[in-house]
Amino acid sequence: MCRIIAIANQKGGVGKSSTSINLAASLAVLEKKTLLIDADPQSNTTSSFPVSDNEDCTFTIDLYNYEKNSIRPFKTETPNLSFIPTNINLANLEIQEKNYFGTHHELKHSIEDIKNEYDYIIIDCGPSLNFITTSFLCIANSLLIPVQCEFYALSGLFKLFNVFKTIRDNYNRNLDIEGVLITMYDKRLAFSNVIVEEIKNHFKTLVFSTIIVRNITISEAQSHRKTVIDYDASSKGALNYLALATEIIDNNKNDEMSNDSLGKNLNEILDDAKKESDLSTIFDKLPINKERKSANYFSKNYEKLIGLSKKDINSIFSESYNDYYSDIWVFRLNERMSYFKKNYLYIYFTEDKVEKYELTVFRKRDII
Ligand SMILES: Nc1ncnc2c1ncn2[C@@H]1O[C@H](COP(=O)(O)OP(=O)(O)OP(=O)(O)O)[C@@H](O)[C@H]1O
Ligand SMILES: [Mg+2]
Incomplete structure (x- = not known):
C-alpha cells in the first residue's frame, strides 16, 4: 500500500x-x-x-x-x-x-x-x-x-x-x-x-x-x-x-x-x-555566561549595535551560544529587570549586519 x-x-x-x-x-x-x-x-x-x-x-x-x-x-x-x-x-x-x-x-x-x-x-x-x-x-x-x-x-x-x-x-x-x-x-x-x-x-x-x-x-x-x-x-x-x-x-x-x-x-x-x-525555560538550561559585562555597557544604548557584524557581536558578548548560521540571536541580560521587563535581547541580522534589535520578555513575544 x-x-x-x-x-x-x-x-x-x-x-x-x-x-x-x-x-x-x-x-x-x-x-x-x-x-x-x-x-x-x-x-x-x-x-x-x-x-x-x-x-x-x-x-x-x-x-x-x-x-x-x-x-x-x-x-x-x-x-x-x-x-x-x-x-x-x-x-x-x-x-x-x-x-x-x-x-x-x-x-x-x-x-x-x-x-x-x-x-x-x-x-x-x-x-x-x-x-x-x-x-x-x-x-x-x-x-x-x-x-x-x-x-x-x-x-x-x-x-x-x-x-x-x-x-x-x-x-x-x-x-x-x-x-x-x-x-x-x-x-x-x-x-x-x-x-x-x-x-x-x-x-x-x-x-x-x-x-x-x-x-x-x-x-x-x-x-x-x-x-x-x-x-x-x-x-x-x-x-x-x-x-x-x-x-x-x-x-x-x-x-x-x-x-x-x-x-x-x-x-x-x-x-x-x-x-x-512559554519556552522561556529553555534559556534557564542554557550555559549562558551570567557575568557579561560588556552587554551592560550597551544596555542604555543598544542602537550602537546596529550595523555590527556577527563577529563583533560575538566579541562584545564575550560568550555566545547562538547558532552562527542563524539570523536571529538572543541574549539573556543580567541587568536588573526594569519596569519594562527587558530581560532578553534579540538581535536580527541581515547579511551579517545587525539590522534591528528588540528588548523584551521572551514569554510575551513568542505568542504566535
Ligand atoms: N542538514 C543540513 N546540513 C547543512 N545544510 C543544510 C541541511 N539541511 C538543509 N541545509 C541547507 O539549508 C538551506 C535550507 O534548506 P531547505 O531548502 O531544505 O529548507 P526548506 O525548509 O525547504 O526551505 P524553504 O522553506 O525555503 O522551502 C539550504 O541551503 C540547504 O542546502
Ligand atoms: Mg523548500
Whole structure:
C-alpha cells in the first residue's frame, strides 16, 4: 500500500526540501518505489534534478486539472525514484484560490490514479500554510515536520498543528503525524542538546530517533543537482537520510499506524503545542555566561549595535551560544529587570549586519 507523506512546516529554511529529496532518494535506494512531488512554487526541489521548464512530463500544476490516465512523472537517474517537478504556474494557482480548505478534489483524483504504482509518495511543501500545502495535506496519509535545531525551533508549530486538526476533522480523517524530524543538528554548538531535549519533551514519541546533522554535503549535493546519496553516499548527510528512511519503513511495517502507535493522541499534541508560548525555560538550561559585562555597557544604548557584524557581536558578548548560521540571536541580560521587563535581547541580522534589535520578555513575544 502506498503511503503519502507531506513534508511541511510554514517556517522557511528548516530543511523541508532537503528532507524531501534525500528521504525520497533513500527510500528508492532501499528498493521502495517512490514518487517525489515538488509542491512549492519556489521550485528548490526541482532545481535538484535535471528537468527543464518544458520537460515532457507532468508538472505539479497538472495534478489540479484531473485528466484520467494522463500522469507521467519524470524518471530520475536514481532507480525507483520518479519525480513531479513544479514551475511558476503553481504560484498562479495560489493567487486564484481564496477559500482554500476542501478544494482538493481534482488533486485527489490525480493522486488516486497513480498511487498504486508507488510504495511512498513524498511531497515537498512550501514555507506557508497556503492552498497548495493544505490541499496536499487533504490527500496525504501523514505529515512529517522538519524542525531546525535552533532557538525558535518550536515557534509557530501551534499554527501548523491547528491546520492539521482542521484538515483532519473536516477533510481527511486518516491524516497522521509521521514524525517530527530534528534537522541541522550541530554538536559543536553548546545549546544543540538542550534544544533536542526541549523538542523531545514537547513531542515525546513523535520525534524520530534519527537526527539530521548539519552537513555541508547536503547543500553541496543540491548545487550539483544531485541527491546526497548520489553525490556522496558515505557522507554523514547520506547516512542520516538512509537511517530516516529505514526508520519510516520500520514504523510503517504494520500498515495501519493508529494513533496509539504514535504514542499520543491529537489532543495531547495540541496541548503540548500550546505550550510553545512559554519556552522561556529553555534559556534557564542554557550555559549562558551570567557575568557579561560588556552587554551592560550597551544596555542604555543598544542602537550602537546596529550595523555590527556577527563577529563583533560575538566579541562584545564575550560568550555566545547562538547558532552562527542563524539570523536571529538572543541574549539573556543580567541587568536588573526594569519596569519594562527587558530581560532578553534579540538581535536580527541581515547579511551579517545587525539590522534591528528588540528588548523584551521572551514569554510575551513568542505568542504566535
Ligand atoms: N542538514 C543540513 N546540513 C547543512 N545544510 C543544510 C541541511 N539541511 C538543509 N541545509 C541547507 O539549508 C538551506 C535550507 O534548506 P531547505 O531548502 O531544505 O529548507 P526548506 O525548509 O525547504 O526551505 P524553504 O522553506 O525555503 O522551502 C539550504 O541551503 C540547504 O542546502
Ligand atoms: Mg523548500
